[in-house]
Amino acid sequence: MTPDKPSYFFCGIGGSGMLPLAMIVQSRGALIEGSDRSLDQGRTPEKFDWLRAHGVALHPQDGSGVRAEHTVVATGAVEDTVPDIGAARRVGAPIVTRPELLSRIFNAAPTSIGVAGTSGKSTITGMIAWILHQAGRAPTVMNGAVMRNFADADHPFASALIGGPDLFVAEVDESDGSIARYDPTVAVVSNISLDHKSMEELRHLFDGFIHRSSLAVMNLDNPETAALAMALNGGLDPSWAHTFSVGNRDADYSAHNIQPLPWGAAFDLSIPWHLGQRVSLRVPGVHNVSNALAALAAVSAYVPLETAVAALETFAGIRRRMEVVGTANGVTVIDDFAHNPDKISATLKTLHAFEGRLLILFQPHGFGPLKLMKTEFIDTFVGLMQPDDVLLMPQPVYYGGTTDRSVGSEDIAAGVRAARRQAEALADRATCGDRIVEMARPGDRVIVMGARDDTLSQFAQELVARLGAKAPA
DSSP, rough: OOSSSSSSEETTSSTHHHHHHHHHHHHTTTEEEEEEEEHHOOOOOHHHHHHHHOOOOEEEEESTTTTTTTTEEEEEEEOOTHHHHHHHHHOOOOOEEEHHHHHHHHSSEEEEEEEEESSHHHHHHHHHHHHHHHHOOEEEOOOOSSSSGBBBBBBBBOOOEEEOOEEEEOOOOOSSGGGGGOSSSSSEEEEOOSSSSSSSHHHHHHHHHHOOOEEEEEETTHHHHHHHHHGGGOOOOOOEEEEEESSSSSSSEEEEEEEETEEEEEEEEEEEEEEEEEESSSSSSSHHHHHHHHHHHHHTTSSHHHHHHHTTOOOBBTTTTTTTEEETTTEEEEEOOOOOOOEEEHHHHHHSSSSSSSSEEEEEEEEEEEETHHHHHHHHHHHHHHTTTTEEEEOOOOOOOOOOSSSOHHHHHHHHHHHHHHEEEEEEEEHHHHHHHHHTTTTTTTEEESSSOOOOHHHHHHHHHHHHOOOOO
């Protein structure tokens, strides 16, 4: 090890939250090594080839790569039984969690923008990143998903943007409580709804987050966020709070006359101190109009409005956010990160703005969330599926460890069927794929939904190929 260079070992380095953080830490002069269960299992090899090509030494996740000089970075998903963690303790290497390390870097920046909320975080973070980049502000950005504007042949996993140390933008997570570690200059809260924690816990976490900021940006269309906004100093303090809304002119930033488009959306932007103007987005859905308002409010102190709007109009979106993978034999396959009721609702509403049956492959991202939100999942699908739509569910993602597996996919499918909507829980994802290829007909849209599994995108690509090879009925 070079004496003047710190050395970090990332356990689970291929994860959506770990890889970008490792790249940011490397850009600041550290040596990076790591391990990953996906690497050991032979999944997503192209990601690990890319890491090696960018100077990251990779090891099996068996503890053999950990040395005393490392700072070992662990994700919340890594349990104490993981060999790398045991090895770190044996050799005396310090252990930090990913949120601990990220929050240290975030809080050290003179200006920091933290984006929180149950849904919309990655897209808002990506919008803010693109606006600041286009305005020449050189932000460093930590996102949980690939930002398509920054992705190219050399940066296929562009979930981080390496900029200067003075302006840091990060997606902030409430699911593990780590939001309490962040002290943002600007705190953006897109919405608050049941996901991983109880509503009482969530209210406490988000309230603390906005009260540690110099500027809070909050959504008046979400009852929980609106209640927090109204509680600030007994009401809205315009010097501290910027609000946004789709349709509510009482908000500081509001959108009106929204025109849904297959490739995006257009709307009239209303700001009290600015003449209204038409804004066009290349990402579809009313939820993305709301995300755009949040981004504009967040950068208002750093970028002129005209510059920000112009940047938004060239924002290409986030990977796996209603990303069209391809069309074959008249069937379009869409890859989407939707994994909780809010995200699923936004996706289904956007897709049902246009004609065509939906074949919905929903792979739950864990047994815990499925049990916590069983009723909400059922209600979401029942309320938004059309009679001819079909829901297909494999079992939830499970990579081992201790978890309550008492609620599975069949519990959700049965609840949906009880409300006279079509739903099937099948043995595995491959069987779901066979069923989709069998059922699909011209005009259908296949939506592949789920999180915590990088192979979902590969599955979506394989569906396009299989549908293309399917003989016409």
